Amino acid sequence: MRRGSHEAPYDAPPHALADEAEGYLLAHFHRDQARREAEDLCARMPWLTTAQAEELTGHYVRRRLDVTRQSLRSTVRRAEELRQEYENRYAALRHTLLRRHAACACAVLACAGGVSALTVLLTR
Known part of the structure; x- marks a missing residue:
C-alpha cells in the first residue's frame, strides 16, 4: 500500500464509501x-x-419514511430492470454486428479468391 493512499475495506469498490455516505445523508x-x-x-x-403531537409526529415520520423507502426500492428495482434490458439489447446488437462483419469478411475473401483464380486463368 502506498503511503497516503486509502483503500476501501473488504475489497469494496472505490465508490462504495461515497455511496454509503450519500445514502446516510439522504436518509437523514x-x-x-x-x-x-x-x-x-x-x-x-x-x-x-x-x-x-409527539405521537402524531412519530407516526407521521415512520409512515413517511416507509413510503420513501418503498419509493426508493421501486426506483432501484426499475433501474436494475432497465440496466438488464440495455445489457441484453447491447449484447444482441454486438452479436449482430459481429455476424455482419464476419459475413463481409467472408465475402471479401471469396471475391479476392475469385479475382485471384480469374487472374491465374487469364494469365495462362
Whole structure:
C-alpha cells in the first residue's frame, strides 16, 4: 500500500464509501423533512396535547419514511430492470454486428479468391 493512499475495506469498490455516505445523508434529509412536515401539521392543530403531537409526529415520520423507502426500492428495482434490458439489447446488437462483419469478411475473401483464380486463368 502506498503511503497516503486509502483503500476501501473488504475489497469494496472505490465508490462504495461515497455511496454509503450519500445514502446516510439522504436518509437523514428525508427524516428531517418528514419531521418538519409533521411539526407543521401539528402546529395547525393547536388542540393537541404535547404527548399527542409527539405521537402524531412519530407516526407521521415512520409512515413517511416507509413510503420513501418503498419509493426508493421501486426506483432501484426499475433501474436494475432497465440496466438488464440495455445489457441484453447491447449484447444482441454486438452479436449482430459481429455476424455482419464476419459475413463481409467472408465475402471479401471469396471475391479476392475469385479475382485471384480469374487472374491465374487469364494469365495462362
